[in-house]
Amino acid sequence: MPLNADRVGHSYPPYRFEVGREHVRAYAAVIGVTDDRYHDDAPDVDADGLAVPPAFVACIAGAQAWSRVMDDAELHAHDRVMHGGQELEFSAPVRIGDTLVCTPRIADLRSLRGMELLTIEVACTTTDGTPVVTSSSRLVFVPEVGS
Amino acid sequence: MIDLQPGDQLPQRTITVDQATLIRYAGVSGDLNPLHWDPAFAATFSPTGGVIAHGMLSMGLLSALLTDWLGDAGRVRSMACQFRAACPVGSRVTIGGEVAAVDDDGDTATLAIWVRLDDGSKVIDQRTSRAVVTG
Numbered sequence: 001m002p003l004n005a006d007r008v009g010h011s012y013p014p015y016r017f018e019v020g021r022e023h024v025r026a027y028a029a030v031i032g033v034t035d036d037r038y039h040d041d042a043p044d045v046d047a048d049g050l051a052v053p054p055a056f057v058a059c060i061a062g063a064q065a066w067s068r069v070m071d072d073a074e075l076h077a078h079d080r081v082m083h084g085g086q087e088l089e090f091s092a093p094v095r096i097g098d099t100l101v102c103t104p105r106i107a108d109l110r111s112l113r114g115m116e117l118l119t120i121e122v123a124c125t126t127t128d129g130t131p132v133v134t135s136s137s138r139l140v141f142v143p144e145v146g147s
Numbered sequence: 148m149i150d151l152q153p154g155d156q157l158p159q160r161t162i163t164v165d166q167a168t169l170i171r172y173a174g175v176s177g178d179l180n181p182l183h184w185d186p187a188f189a190a191t192f193s194p195t196g197g198v199i200a201h202g203m204l205s206m207g208l209l210s211a212l213l214t215d216w217l218g219d220a221g222r223v224r225s226m227a228c229q230f231r232a233a234c235p236v237g238s239r240v241t242i243g244g245e246v247a248a249v250d251d252d253g254d255t256a257t258l259a260i261w262v263r264l265d266d267g268s269k270v271i272d273q274r275t276s277r278a279v280v281t282g
Contacts, residue, residue, distance in 0.1 A: 026175045027175050027176070028211070028214075030168065030175050030204075030207070031172075031207035031210060032160065032208060033215060034215050035214060035215050038214075051219060051220040053213075053214040053220050054210045054213065054214075054220060054223040054226050055203060055206045055207040056210070058176050058178070058203040059175065062177050063179075064177075066178075079181075080192045082182065082193075082194075082202075083202035083230055084202075084229070084230055085227075085229045085230055086202065086203065086226075086227070087225070087228075088225060088226045088227075089225045142192045
C-alpha cells in the first residue's frame with residue numbers, strides 16, 4: 001500500500017526533549033569528538049551550556065518523532081526505509097541543559113523511480129516557543145517487490 | 148570577521164565503521180532500524196544486499212570534525228547532507244571538507260563537507276552537502 005499523500009501537512013503532537021549531559025557524552029564518544037569538554041567526568045566539571053555537536057539533533061528529532069510517524073495508521077509508513085538526506089537549520093545552538101519542545105510534521109511526499117520520498121520536519125523550540133532548530137529528514141521507502 | 152578563507156581545508160579523519168560502531172550509534176540515537184544490524188533484514192532491500200551504516204552516523208562524524216575544528220559547536224548555523232553511496236558495515240571512511248565561500252560581510256563561511264569510502268565512493272557528496280558557520 002502506498003504512503004498516503006493526504007497526510008502531507010499533518011502535524012503530530014509535540015513532545016518534550018531534555019538535552020542531558022550523559023546522553024551528549026555518549027553521543028560524542030561514538031562520533032569521535034576529541035574536545036575534552038564533552039568527555040570530562042571530574043566532579044567539579046559543569047557542562048551546562050556547552051553547545052552540542054550539531055548532528056546530535058538526530059537524537060532529539062529522531063526516535064520520538066519516528067514513533068509518531070510509524071504509529072500514524074493513516075500514513076501507511078513501513079520499515080523498509082533508508083535515509084536519503086538531512087538538513088539542520090539552527091536559530092540558536094542546542095546546549096546541554098536545554099529543554100526543547102519538538103513538533104513533527106509531514107512536510108512532503110513524492111515518488112521517484114518506484115520509491116517514495118517522505119520528508120519529515122521536526123521544529124524544536126524552547127518551552128516558551130522561541131525557535132532553536134528545525135530538522136528536515138528525507139526518508140526513502142522501498143516498496144515490497146510485487147506490491 | 149570570520150577567520151576562514153576559501154580553500155581552507157578541514158583536517159581529514161579516517162575511521163572504520165564496524166558493526167560495534169553501528170550498534171553503539173543505534174543505542175545512543177534511538178535509530179533502531181534493523182537495516183543497520185540485522186543481515187537477514189538488510190538482505191531484503193539494502194542497496195548493497197547487506198548491513199549499511201546510518202546516514203546520520205556519517206553526518207555525525209562530520210559533526211564531530213566541525214565541533215573540534217571550530218572549537219565551538221555553537222558556530223554551526225546549518226548543515227545539509229545528501230546520502231549517496233551506501234556505507235557497508237566494516238568500511239573504512241575518510242571525512243573532510245573545505246571552505247567553499249566566505250560571505251560578503253565576512254560573518255559566515257560555507258563549507259563543502261564530504262565522507263568517502265576507500266574506493267572513492269561518495270557517502271556524503273561535497274557537491275551537494277554544506278555547513279554554514281559563523282565567526
